[in-house]
Amino acid sequence: MTQIEIEIEDPKKFANVAFLVDKADFLEDAAKLRQKWVQNSLVVPYEKYYDWYSNKFHKPSKILFKKHHEELAKYQNKYRFKVGEGIPAQAKKELERVYRILPQWDFHFDMLHLTSKYHRPRFFVRVAIVATVCGKVTDKDYESVYINTTPMGIPISISPIAPAYPWLLEFELRFSPWTKETEIVEAFRSFKNSEKSFEYYEKVWGKILNPDTISNIKRDREWYWRNLDGKNYKDIAIADNKGVKYYREAQEAEKHIKNVPDKLATEYIRHLRDIEKYAEKVRKAIKQYQKPLQKNP
Numbered sequence: 001m002t003q004i005e006i007e008i009e010d011p012k013k014f015a016n017v018a019f020l021v022d023k024a025d026f027l028e029d030a031a032k033l034r035q036k037w038v039q040n041s042l043v044v045p046y047e048k049y050y051d052w053y054s055n056k057f058h059k060p061s062k063i064l065f066k067k068h069h070e071e072l073a074k075y076q077n078k079y080r081f082k083v084g085e086g087i088p089a090q091a092k093k094e095l096e097r098v099y100r101i102l103p104q105w106d107f108h109f110d111m112l113h114l115t116s117k118y119h120r121p122r123f124f125v126r127v128a129i130v131a132t133v134c135g136k137v138t139d140k141d142y143e144s145v146y147i148n149t150t151p152m153g154i155p156i157s158i159s160p161i162a163p164a165y166p167w168l169l170e171f172e173l174r175f176s177p178w179t180k181e182t183e184i185v186e187a188f189r190s191f192k193n194s195e196k197s198f199e200y201y202e203k204v205w206g207k208i209l210n211p212d213t214i215s216n217i218k219r220d221r222e223w224y225w226r227n228l229d230g231k232n233y234k235d236i237a238i239a240d241n242k243g244v245k246y247y248r249e250a251q252e253a254e255k256h257i258k259n260v261p262d263k264l265a266t267e268y269i270r271h272l273r274d275i276e277k278y279a280e281k282v283r284k285a286i287k288q289y290q291k292p293l294q295k296n297p
Helices: 011-021 024-037 046-057 062-078 089-100 103-117 124-133 181-192 195-205 211-215 217-228 233-240 243-255 262-293
Strands: 005-007 136-138 145-148 172-175
Touching: 005 011, 011 024, 011 124, 024 103, 024 124, 046 103, 046 124, 062 089, 089 103, 103 124, 124 136, 145 181, 172 181, 217 233, 217 262, 233 243, 233 262, 243 262
Parallel strands: 005 136
Antiparallel strands: 145 172
C-alpha cells in the first residue's frame, strides 16, 4: 500500500485530505483506477499531470465520436425537459453512459464516483484525481469554493436543452460545509477581477456595463425617454438647468452684453457655456443607454 504525499500548509485542509487518502479502502480503489488509467500502477510525476492528461485524452477516435453523437441524439429524442426541471435519476444514468463513450468523460466519472463513494464534497474530485494519478496532493488541488460558468456540453449539471438557450446559463458559486467565509470572498474577488471570466457572457449579452453607467442608470433612462418624446439634447439640458425662461434671458443678455452688469453678464455667459456641455453629456448618456437596447436577444 503506497502512501499519498500531502503538501498542504493549512492544518484543517491537511486533515480533510489525509482522512480520505489514508483510508485503506480508498487506497485500494485508487490503485485499481491507477491500473486502469495509468497502467502498470506507476504514478505520473505531479508536475507532468497536464502533459499526461493532454496526451491521454487529446483526441478520441472518429469511431468513438460518431458513436457518442449517435447515442446523444437518441438520448435527446427520448428525453424532453422543461426549463428549471430536474433530470430524473434514470435519465442521468443514461446521460452518463452516453458520455462515458468518450475516454475523458469515462475518466471524469470514475473520479466523480470515487469521491461520492466516500461522501466527500464535489471539489474533492480534483483531490481524488491527483491522489490516484500522481500519488500527491498540494494546496492548489484543495479548492473548497469555486465559480462555475456552466459552459455548454457539460453533462449532468445542465439540461440537454440548455445549449439552445445560452442566456439561461449563469455563474454558480459552489462551496461546501467545509468552506471558510474568507475563501468565498477571495474566490469571488479573484473571479470578478479576471476579464477572461466574463468573455463567454460578453459574447452572449454584449459588453458588461461599467460601474459609472450603472450608477446613473435611472437618470439616463429618464433622459432616453424624454428624447423619445421629442426633446432634443439641448432641450433636456435647458430644462434641467434653471429652465427655458432663464436660458432665454441669458441669450438676450449675450446679444446686449454692454447693457448688462458685469457680474450678471459673467453669470449668463457661464450658463450658456454650461448648457452646451450639459447637452453633450446628455447625448453621450443616451447613446450609452441605447447600446444594450440594440443588442439582439
